[in-house]
Amino acid sequence: MEYHSNSENLFKKxxxxxxxxxxxxxxxxxxxxxxxxxxxQRYKAEEPVSSIPxxxxxxxxxxxxxxxxQHMISAPDHDGEAYIRAVAEKxxxxxxxxxxxxxxxxxxxxxxxxxxxxVDQLNRSEKNRLELSAHAEEITERMDVCKDDYLKQREINxxxxxxxLRLRDMARARDNEEQTNDVSVDEAKLPLEELLFVFETEEQxxxx
Numbered sequence: 001m002e003y004h005s006n007s008e009n010l011f012k013k014x015x016x017x018x019x020x021x022x023x024x025x026x027x028x029x030x031x032x033x034x035x036x037x038x039x040x041q042r043y044k045a046e047e048p049v050s051s052i053p054x055x056x057x058x059x060x061x062x063x064x065x066x067x068x069x070q071h072m073i074s075a076p077d078h079d080g081e082a083y084i085r086a087v088a089e090k091x092x093x094x095x096x097x098x099x100x101x102x103x104x105x106x107x108x109x110x111x112x113x114x115x116x117x118x119v120d121q122l123n124r125s126e127k128n129r130l131e132l133s134a135h136a137e138e139i140t141e142r143m144d145v146c147k148d149d150y151l152k153q154r155e156i157n158x159x160x161x162x163x164x165l166r167l168r169d170m171a172r173a174r175d176n177e178e179q180t181n182d183v184s185v186d187e188a189k190l191p192l193e194e195l196l197f198v199f200e201t202e203e204q205x206x207x208x
Contacts, residue, residue, distance in 0.1 A: 064088035067095040067107065067114075094118060 059074045062084050071088075075081040094114045099105065102113075 062088075064092075066092045067099070067110065091118070 059076055060078075060081055062073045062075045062081050064071050064073060064085060066088055073084050073088075075084050091114070094117055095110060098110050098113045098117070102110070105113075
């Protein structure tokens with residue numbers, strides 16, 4: 001079995017050992033014009049997607065002072081900034097009132113009492129709100145009842161107006177008839193007079 005290796009050829013090609021002659025490399029004539037090859041780009045690289053810069057945050061930092069200490073709070077907008085300042089001023093007044101009423105008290109205890117007072121005020125406000133809400137509902141119910149009564153009274157008033165007009169027309173017709181015929185007519189009770197007579201009779205029976 002024969003073994004063939006190309007190590008000898010590689011040695012001759014890359015070695016500078018004396019006695020080994022490397023094949024001569026043909027040099028290109030400097031005077032011969034170089035061949036120009038035209039290159040056409042067929043595929044264009046995709047343009048890099050420009051990253052959209054993040055919009056600057058609209059939140060603003062509000063510096064407030066509560067109990068002699070400075071605090072920084074984030075506000076979403078100008079209205080929120082004004083609201084935070086108003087709340088901070090109210091909290092500062094609560095803390096300062098407790099410090100004035102309790103001189104020498106530790107700041108931790110002052111803040112705890114201030115928190116308790118704030119929660120107490122919140123509970124009282126909520127209680128008042130519920131009472132006012134119940135009172136408003138009661139007033140609304142009374143208004144509904146009054147509206148119903150008003151509609152009934154307006155309907156009765158309209159019926160009375162129609163009755164008055166009917167009686168007036170009847171009276172005019174009777175006057176015209178008397179003037180024409182000059183005949184005495186029996187005094188019959190009109191419907192409204194009959195109604196009043198029945199009502200008065202019932203009242204007398206009730207009194208007796």
